[in-house]
Amino acid sequence: AEYPNLSTRQAYANIVGVRSTQGLKLVAPGQPDSSYLYVKIAGGSGMIGARMPYRRPELPDSTIGAVRRWIEGGATND
Numbered sequence: 001a002e003y004p005n006l007s008t009r010q011a012y013a014n015i016v017g018v019r020s021t022q023g024l025k026l027v028a029p030g031q032p033d034s035s036y037l038y039v040k041i042a043g044g045s046g047m048i049g050a051r052m053p054y055r056r057p058e059l060p061d062s063t064i065g066a067v068r069r070w071i072e073g074g075a076t077n078d
Contacts, residue, residue: 012077022048029075032068041067 004014004026015026020036024046032038039045040052042064051058070076 016075016077022046027071027075030072032071035071035075038064038067038071 004018005011006014015037016029018026020026022036024034024036024039026035026037028034033044036046037052039047041059043051043058053059
């Protein structure tokens with residue numbers, strides 16, 4: 001499988017507004033439940049495969065909440 005380049009200067013352009021192979025955008029600004037990144041870390045419906053991070057403990061609710069708020073707020077590049 002190919003994964004987007006998540007290096008410091010490339011991550012934003014490679015995930016925000018970009019479609020996943022499952023059809024959802026990786027990050028759909030303003031729409032966390034339609035953002036595959038959020039679906040994968042939160043374990044939401046429509047997820048294919050294992051929850052992220054793979055083979056590691058689930059992210060804390062505070063981190064998942066922060067990602068949700070970032071996406072809800074428009075997924076700004078800050």
